[in-house]
Amino acid sequence: MLSNYIDLEKGILENYTENVIRRASDMLNFYQDNEALEKMIKNGNPTIYEVYAVTHEGGGELSYAITILHPGKVGNEYFMTKGHYHEKRDRGELYIGLKGNGLLLMQKGEEIRWIEMERGKIVYVPPYFAHRSINTGNGNFVFLAIYPGDAGHDYGSIAEKGFAKIVIEENGNYAVKDNPRWK
Numbered sequence: 247m248l249s250n251y252i253d254l255e256k257g258i259l260e261n262y263t264e265n266v267i268r269r270a271s272d273m274l275n276f277y278q279d280n281e282a283l284e285k286m287i288k289n290g291n292p293t294i295y296e297v298y299a300v301t302h303e304g305g306g307e308l309s310y311a312i313t314i315l316h317p318g319k320v321g322n323e324y325f326m327t328k329g330h331y332h333e334k335r336d337r338g339e340l341y342i343g344l345k346g347n348g349l350l351l352m353q354k355g356e357e358i359r360w361i362e363m364e365r366g367k368i369v370y371v372p373p374y375f376a377h378r379s380i381n382t383g384n385g386n387f388v389f390l391a392i393y394p395g396d397a398g399h400d401y402g403s404i405a406e407k408g409f410a411k412i413v414i415e416e417n418g419n420y421a422v423k424d425n426p427r428w429k
């Protein structure tokens with residue numbers, strides 16, 4: 247597919263080849279407050295985020311995906327993506343903010359960075375960095391990601407250890423704190 251459309255107001259990709267819906271029940275152990283998450287699962291199991299992708303898997307190809315990250319919190323921790331390394335660690339990625347407000351958390355070994363995202367902002371995720379998005383706003387946070395077709399996704403080590411930082415709400419604003427479960 248050589249061309250496509252995205253509805254910039256709703257963040258809906260007209261044509262896609264793959265999609266994933268992550269609900270609260272798909273996020274067990276990702277948040278600090280498992281009790282709050284379990285309550286949420288019992289109360290309707292809301293969607294945390296949706297991904298719509300057009301993939302071209304070969305080396306040298308490019309894939310792209312729209313993520314719609316819903317607003318909300320588990321305890322005081324904002325809704326976020328699982329986060330991953332690329333299976334091929336030396337593959338970078340571009341993120342482009344389309345709607346709403348969020349953070350992009352990136353980590354390579356002990357080095358951790360976070361960058362605010364908003365409509366029109368482009369963030370480069372260099373090779374070797376694990377990355378996770380967090381919705382710090384009140385509405386949907388929508389972004390476009392463009393990545394090498396052969397990058398792959400490695401969720402295992404993030405699922406096990408998380409990131410060194412967590413993002414919580416504190417007095418109406420976001421705060422980036424040390425993850426007590428890191429290491």
Ligand SMILES: O=C(CO)[C@@H](O)[C@H](O)[C@H](O)COP(=O)(O)O
Pocket residue numbers: 297311312313327328329330339377378379391393397399
């Ligand atoms: O970084 C990429 C692709 O390499 C994004 O398209 C994410 O895949 C998406 O934002 C969902 O996040 P995860 O569940 O994959 O961590």
Ligand SMILES: [Fe+2]
Pocket residue numbers: 330332339377393
């Ligand atoms: Fe990625």
